[in-house]
Amino acid sequence: MRIELEKRPNVSALFSILSPFIAFALTIVFGGIMFALLGKNPAAALYSFFVEPLSEVWSLHELAIKAAPLILIGVGLSVCFRSNNWNIGAEGQFIMGAIAGSILPVVFYDWQSPLVLPLMLVLGMIGGAIFAAIPAFLKAHMNTNEILTSLMLVYVAQLFLDWLVRGPWRNPQGMNFPETRTFGADAILPEMLVSGRTHWGFAFAIIAALLVWFMMRYTLRGFEITVLGQSERAGRFAGFSSRRMIWFSMLFSGALAGLAGISEVSGAIQQLRPVISPGYGFTAIIVAFLGRLNPLGIIAAGLVLALTYLGGEAAQLSIGVSDKVTRVFQGLLLFFVLSCDTLIHYRIRVVRERFAALKTDEAH
Amino acid sequence: MPVKGQIASGPLLAVSNLTKLFGSFAACDAINLHIEPGEIHALLGENGAGKSTLVKMLFGVLAPTAGEILWMGDNVRITSPGDARKLGIGMVFQHFSLFEALTVAENIALSMDRSISLARVAEEAARLSRVYGLPLDPNAHVADLSVGERQRIEIVRALLQNPQLIILDEPTSVLTPQEADRLFETLLKLKAEGRSVLYISHRLEEVQRLCDRATVLRHGKVTGACDPRAETPASLARMMVGNDVAVVTPEGTSTTGDVQLEACHLSVAARTPFAVSLKDVSLKVRAGEVLAIAGVAGNGQSELFDALSGEYPVADDNAVQIRQKPVGTKNINARRLMGAGFVPEERHGHAAVSSLSLSDNLVLARNQSDRRAFLGGGFLKIIRQGAVKAAARRISAAMDVRKSGEDPPAGSLSGGNLQKFIVGRELDRQPAVLVVNQPTWGVDAGAASRIRQALVDLAKAGSAVLVISQDLDEIFEVATEIAVISEGRLSDPYPARELSREKIGLLMGGMHGKTEGAGAAHAH
DSSP: OEEEEEEOSSOOHHHHHHHHHHHHHHHHHHHHHHHHHTTSOHHHHHIIIIIGGGSSHHHHHHHHHHHHHHHHHHHHHHHHHHTTOOOOOHHHHHHHHHHHHHHHHHHSTTOOOTTHHHHHHHHHHHHHHHHHHHHHHHHHHHOOOHHHHHHHHHHHHHHHHHHHHHTTTSOTTSTTOSOOOOOOGGGSOOBSSTTSOOBTHHHHHHHHHHHHHHHHHHBHHHHHHHHHHHOHHHHHHTTOOHHHHHHHHHHHHHHHHHHHHHHIIIIIIOSOOSOOOSSHHHHHHHHHHHTTTOHHHHHHHHHHHHHHHHHHHHIIIIIOOOTHHHHHHHHHHHHHHHHHTHHHHEEEEEEOHHHHHHHHHHHO | OGGGGGGGGSOSEEEEEEEEEETTEEEEEEEEEEEOTTOEEEEEOOTTSSHHHHHHHHTTSSOOSEEEEEETTEEEOOOSHHHHHHHTEEEEOSSOOOOTTSBHHHHHHHTSOTTSOHHHHHHHHHHHHHHTTOOOOTTSBGGGSOHHHHHHHHHHHHHHTOOSEEEEESGGGGSOHHHHHHHHHHHHHHHHTTOEEEEEESOHHHHHHHOSEEEEEETTEEEEEEOGGGSOHHHHHHHHHSSOOOOOOOTTOOSOSOEEEEEEEEEEOOSSTTSOOEEEEEEEEETTOEEEEEOOTTSSHHHHHHHHHTSSOOSOGGGEEETTEEOTTSOHHHHHHTTEEEEOSOTBTTTBOTTSBHHHHHHHHHTTTTHHHHEESGGGOEEOHHHHHHHHHHHHHHHTOOOSSSSOBGGGSOHHHHHHHHHHHHHTTOOSEEEEESTTTTOOHHHHHHHHHHHHHHHHTTOEEEEEOSOHHHHHHHOSEEEEEETTEEOOOEEGGGOOHHHHHHHHHHHHHHHHHHHHHHHO
């Protein structure tokens, strides 16, 4: 007996919808097995990981705060990935956006104006876009692999931030802690709702998702992204330039990652620290794929992945396991999403004919 | 098995009810076929009829789903090309599997037993190439050889195994008429030695000239077994296609109109190591004419198409002119806006995106030329699905595109139907200039005839049509004038009715003829 993958004549519509759900279910099953191996009751552990964080209003706000950068970055990455540009460095663009946006509240901290916040957001986008322009330039003009360059630049951004907050940008009144000044009132992204901490970053994320959904579905630009992602040659035939698309998609996703960075810093942390992201830029890659690179799916996927962050925190407290569990769940999820996607193009067949063939051989 | 010799009086190879399923699709459906010793047996059929699948099963590349293969009367299971070679089956594939950086002898040695020394392989190859009239220098590097010479390597490689049956898959599709003639002599020599040849082709003329018997496939089934010499081309075509195919002629086209498309001393350096550079190409296509460019594949046809279409603009603005305006540096959409239309050779991933719907594939080619009709919403450039779908329906109706559903993905259409849509997509605009590369490559005869007629009709209506094709039958059906491309150089155009196949063959050979002469001198 052997298992064969057989190519479907047409892409399965059923499995392209089901695949993320199957992946999520498998993640839960294997997560349960992992908890059991750790000596915890799987049902109780899974409950405190996935359900408890949803049971209170304040924790729902935390969910939205965590989901906002994931969705914002994921939406930008979906444009990149659909156009066959593999920006893996959103984490670095997130950090550079946060740094660029923080110039005003950290360096020009005594300037008070309602213009500060909008300018910070714009600077954040520019910072992220400029940092994404490096791999874009290298790919468009030197044919360099953007996966490697964008990934390596993440570490550059992380170390640059670390140097800034320990060096030139350290808070002079901060007892030598590696932190910048806390932002002034004008530099803080306000809360969206009266019920809790959710800031406007979540609204940015939803708006960005809706706009990109509209672009991909209805406009020639969206069509260009799809075509160039499927076949560069067909795109050239259509008069589209893959080089310009490298620039567009990288700058666009960089700008959204930068916006996510400055929103996170301005809305949730309100100062710069050596570490401002629990890996949002990388987790957003999972979000983009779990959401099928569809902006509306990415909203849902962003909420699911945000839950794994909250679950990790909860798991530390209530069941006493390391918050590395979060990483394990995210890894499992990405693994299963990618493998379940096989079902969209292939069907699985269990073949027993080999046995029969052997029998006829013996007959000779 | 001592009985082998006695069974030589029966068929060498017999196939009964051989079936290959891909999913639910039967590529070969209960095929019956037998090949006698010492005969040249033709396997005829259109693209997609199941010929290649059948021979892949015979050569152990694919495993049959059902049915039997009898070799000299014994039921055999051929699970690998190695098995097939051991039995005595040799194969020359349509697409060669040679390492360009290695010499002829090294390439041959790769498929042989490791214990045989390179010198012996070279010696043996040289001997065989002499005996069978296949001039070949064992020490030449494959990269330096013409396509015809590369094919000889494959044939010599197959002959070294001393096979009883040699399978050739569309061997003449890459050869000039003269090279093909030489191949036929070799095949007749093999036959005289009592070896059998299974000759796969869709070219009726060759089959009638060469083959003793023919088996015709259509849609995976045997539709006829006959003596091709007793049949007419029309009756053979009927077995292949299933019905009579309309005859196309270039009648009514003329070269009296104004020049609409011109290339003027167009030279383009090769973009990649595998590309051909264009050398001083000049051509003129007038309103009302079809200029056909003949040539063996890989002599600069795609490079010429790229330069004329503007997918890769050239440095000299005057090198390409559309309607007497220089466009050399302009991109493809600028050229479309001046009234030109383009149909590239490769359907999937160039002329069309397989996963996108037909209407999306319409937007692909006409997003700028028809922006007033297809795009709305100002700078947002929203695609007007209604208008696009209506146009896609109109094209499908005009070209008789058979499809499942209203707006299916391009990849779900058969080659012929997709090509009809791709050509129709341009015809629908009534372009003043149309450039088509391999208009009916891999297309069934019915669709091919329809496409060719549409090209002739477009010229008759006053457009300038440039057809780049490897298919001489096609060229004679559509061309007012014919030029030949060889190694990136284009010959002068000749009126089609003054040209014979032999003359075209000589022009195609161009430089090839000379290098082959030199190669032959080496070998002897």
